[in-house]
Amino acid sequence: MVDYLESILIKRCKDHDTDAFTQLMTMYKEHLFLYLVRKCGNRERAEDLLQETLIKIWKNIPKYQEKEKFSSWIFSIAHNVSVDYHRKNSVRKIVSNFENLDDMLYEENISLDYERKERLKLLNDALSNLSELQKEVFLLRQHGEMTFREIAKLTNQPLNTVLSHMNYAVKKLKKLLRTENAER
Amino acid sequence: MQKDNHLIEEFEKEVWLFLDNDLPSERMSFWETQIRNNLVIKQKFEEIQNLISEYDAFPSEELEHTKFKAMISNATKRERLFPNLKSLFSSNNDSESVIPKIAFVTSLTIAAIVMLLLSQKPNPVKELSTELFEWNDEITTTQIQNISNSISLVDNENLKNYIMYNLSSDEWSRDIYSIKNQIQNLDEKTNQTEF
Numbered sequence: 115m116v117d118y119l120e121s122i123l124i125k126r127c128k129d130h131d132t133d134a135f136t137q138l139m140t141m142y143k144e145h146l147f148l149y150l151v152r153k154c155g156n157r158e159r160a161e162d163l164l165q166e167t168l169i170k171i172w173k174n175i176p177k178y179q180e181k182e183k184f185s186s187w188i189f190s191i192a193h194n195v196s197v198d199y200h201r202k203n204s205v206r207k208i209v210s211n212f213e214n215l216d217d218m219l220y221e222e223n224i225s226l227d228y229e230r231k232e233r234l235k236l237l238n239d240a241l242s243n244l245s246e247l248q249k250e251v252f253l254l255r256q257h258g259e260m261t262f263r264e265i266a267k268l269t270n271q272p273l274n275t276v277l278s279h280m281n282y283a284v285k286k287l288k289k290l291l292r293t294e295n296a297e298r
Numbered sequence: 299m300q301k302d303n304h305l306i307e308e309f310e311k312e313v314w315l316f317l318d319n320d321l322p323s324e325r326m327s328f329w330e331t332q333i334r335n336n337l338v339i340k341q342k343f344e345e346i347q348n349l350i351s352e353y354d355a356f357p358s359e360e361l362e363h364t365k366f367k368a369m370i371s372n373a374t375k376r377e378r379l380f381p382n383l384k385s386l387f388s389s390n391n392d393s394e395s396v397i398p399k400i401a402f403v404t405s406l407t408i409a410a411i412v413m414l415l416l417s418q419k420p421n422p423v424k425e426l427s428t429e430l431f432e433w434n435d436e437i438t439t440t441q442i443q444n445i446s447n448s449i450s451l452v453d454n455e456n457l458k459n460y461i462m463y464n465l466s467s468d469e470w471s472r473d474i475y476s477i478k479n480q481i482q483n484l485d486e487k488t489n490q491t492e493f
Contacts, residue, residue, distance in 0.1 A: 132374040136367065143366055144358060151359045161361070161369075168373035230357045237356045256353060261318045277314050288349050 120184055127175045135172060142185065146192055149257035152241055153196050153249065163199055167192045189258030190268050193250070240290035248283040251276055302338055309339050313346060 120141070126134030146167065150160035170191050178187055241249055250269060254260050260268070266276040309329070315321050316329045332339040
């Protein structure tokens with residue numbers, strides 16, 4: 115389940131080796147951060163969630179058992195952190211998701227070039243049109259590289275429901291991205 | 299046509315498990331054949347793959363390495379203070395973790411008892427009675443001393459004379475008192491001579 119280098123790094127992390135932890139997390143940094151940014155639609159908040167996720171991974175890594183895929187394990191932590199956050203801040207979430215999401219996401223990235231900004235906005239618009247579960251299934255699959263059985267277990271949904279959400283997500287995204295591209 | 303629709307529906311249901319390699323081997327072979335030979339299924343499969351590729355081609359969100367290092371540092375520094383203590387309680391293996399936990403709790407209890415026994419904690423009852431005694435003794439002694447001083451002052455004959463001569467406003471009384479004193483003195487001398 116876990117490759118050799120990863121396995122050694124995990125063992126060192128269990129012995130409180132912070133360098134090993136840095137090395138291990140660097141391997142997942144990009145995917146974790148991208149998952150969180152696209153999940154919450156806000157870069158600054160995604161940084162906070164990533165910080166919380168790293169704290170929990172470090173705290174719980176002694177409990178990690180290698181029969182489980184490590185990437186699935188860390189993405190399940192990131193998922194739980196983001197779910198907790200959204201539960202605690204449900205009012206703010208509604209505002210950010212449906213009113214001024216674009217501004218919140220891109221004000222911070224003023225240095226991005228125009229085309230890149232437009233592309234990210236296009237994707238963000240499309241993702242914000244998915245239901246929470248459709249988005250969650252899609253993002254966990256894409257960034258966490260989790261199997262659908264793992265996603266079903268993590269989200270407490272029957273496997274068929276998860277597969278159905280993935281189908282809807284893909285169909286919606288295809289339609290939205292095509293429409294948006296055509297309009298631009 | 300109806301057969302194709304049914305096949306497409308089946309494919310949409312199973313394509314994700316197919317991609318996960320999570321179907322029985324004969325079903326995996328079936329879909330592999332369909333994707334190769336059935337144009338509609340092939341097209342569906344390519345649409346999915348194209349969308350995934352399109353999604354992956356979107357620009358990434360980059361996190362500065364310095365910021366990431368700071369996050370790692372924040373995450374790990376909380377645990378650095380008592381890592382051994384932490385690991386003692388975070389072990390998953392019950393048989394391994396019970397003995398050190400019992401030993402740790404026992405040593406804490408023994409240390410607490412020893413500290414309790416060794417500490418010179420004052421007895422509040424004893425302390426209170428001593429304080430009361432010391433307070434009574436001091437106050438009483440002072441008061442007795444004051445009273446004694448006052449009595450000795452009052453009994454002193456010289457004081458009486460002093461008061462009579464210097465503080466009395468009536469000159470006649472003073473003279474009478476003086477004559478009376480002199481007579482008494484003479485009497486005393488006479489008595490002494492007789493012996």
